[in-house]
Amino acid sequence: MVSTDKIPQPTMPTCETPRLLSGQKALVTGAASGIGRAAAISPAEAGADVVVNYVTGEEAAAKAVGEIETRGVRGLSIRADVSKEDEVQAMFARMCEEFGTIDILVNNAGIQKDNTFSEMTLDEWNAVIGVNLTGQFLCAREAVREFTRRGVVPEISCSAGKIISMSSVHDSIPWAGHVNYAASKGGVMLMYKSIAQELAPHRIRVNAIAPGAVRTPINTEAWESPEAYEKLMELVPYRRIGEPRDVGQAVVWLASDQSDYLVGTTLYVDGGMMLYPGFATGG
Ligand code: BGC
Numbered sequence: 001m002v003s004t005d006k007i008p009q010p011t012m013p014t015c016e017t018p019r020l021l022s023g024q025k026a027l028v029t030g031a032a033s034g035i036g037r038a039a040a041i042s043p044a045e046a047g048a049d050v051v052v053n054y055v056t057g058e059e060a061a062a063k064a065v066g067e068i069e070t071r072g073v074r075g076l077s078i079r080a081d082v083s084k085e086d087e088v089q090a091m092f093a094r095m096c097e098e099f100g101t102i103d104i105l106v107n108n109a110g111i112q113k114d115n116t117f118s119e120m121t122l123d124e125w126n127a128v129i130g131v132n133l134t135g136q137f138l139c140a141r142e143a144v145r146e147f148t149r150r151g152v153v154p155e156i157s158c159s160a161g162k163i164i165s166m167s168s169v170h171d172s173i174p175w176a177g178h179v180n181y182a183a184s185k186g187g188v189m190l191m192y193k194s195i196a197q198e199l200a201p202h203r204i205r206v207n208a209i210a211p212g213a214v215r216t217p218i219n220t221e222a223w224e225s226p227e228a229y230e231k232l233m234e235l236v237p238y239r240r241i242g243e244p245r246d247v248g249q250a251v252v253w254l255a256s257d258q259s260d261y262l263v264g265t266t267l268y269v270d271g272g273m274m275l276y277p278g279f280a281t282g283g
Contacts, residue, residue, distance in 0.1 A: 022047035023156050025099040029082050029139055030109030032057035034216030035247045037093040042248030045257060049074035051095050082109045082135030085109050092142040101150050103157060103204045104255045105143040108166040112218055113182050125180045132184035136165055140195055146238035147204050162225050162255045165192040167206040167266060169273050191271045198266030209250050212270025214242035238271030
């Protein structure tokens with residue numbers, strides 16, 4: 001057995017993002033912080049104009065837009081609660097007014113409201129399902145309406161539109177104390193795959209990214225102290241936490257024509273968390 005005690009914690013690779021998304025218009029929900037922020041900035045580096053959706057954190061959203069614009073593309077922040085149909089429709093109308101259309105939707109907005117199962121309130125359940133599952137439905141539906149209205153524009157992309165559904169390793173790994181969250185991500189999986197199946201003939205590609213533990217505000221407790229970090233690493237064979245940019249780079253590729261034959265697939269960006277790490281030394 002190789003000892004892993006001395007494995008250095010690597011710094012993030014600083015490879016340049018190729019301009020794979022030039023001329024495309026992207027909307028990233030929940031993009032003021034965390035994974036969403038990286039999922040907005042990496043496509044901007046790849047040449048896309050990007051709408052930063054947020055519900056709270058107006059200043060952080062404006063900052064993300066500032067970062068996007070330093071990449072020589074357009075950025076725009078739009079406030080909308082993705083669980084509300086009228087707000088979602090107004091956001092898409094505004095985006096189409098300002099940017100002309102949408103080519104890429106990153107259905108990222110997500111929340112956690114954790115509790116033991118017997119203590120979980122209906123409000124905690126509804127809030128998580130409302131944002132994580134209904135929010136993805138509402139945004140995907142508006143995007144699909146615009147994709148089908150516009151169709152393929154070959155100079156821009158060989159597909160009529162791309163949707164990337166931000167899922168989680170908890171689309172498959174049960175998670176005690178987080179039943180609402182795991183249920184929302186399990187739901188997201190069959191929702192996006194069903195949309196993918198229905199819309200592939202229209203050249204609309206729907207895929208998902210399922211991150212593992214990524215260093216964001218949603219899971220601070222899991223990585224902030226050295227003890228928590230060490231414990232977390234027991235679940236990560238690659239022995240480092242994910243950084244938001246790990247997911248941002250995957251978004252670029254999945255939204256680009258380089259992945260044109262990927263339809264209804266989940267990319268697990270998780271350092272091996274899905275590999276049943278407990279079995280490395282047991283079973
Ligand atoms: C959750 C994080 C968690 C990770 C791995 C993500 O979907 O939002 O809180 O650290 O899964 O368990």
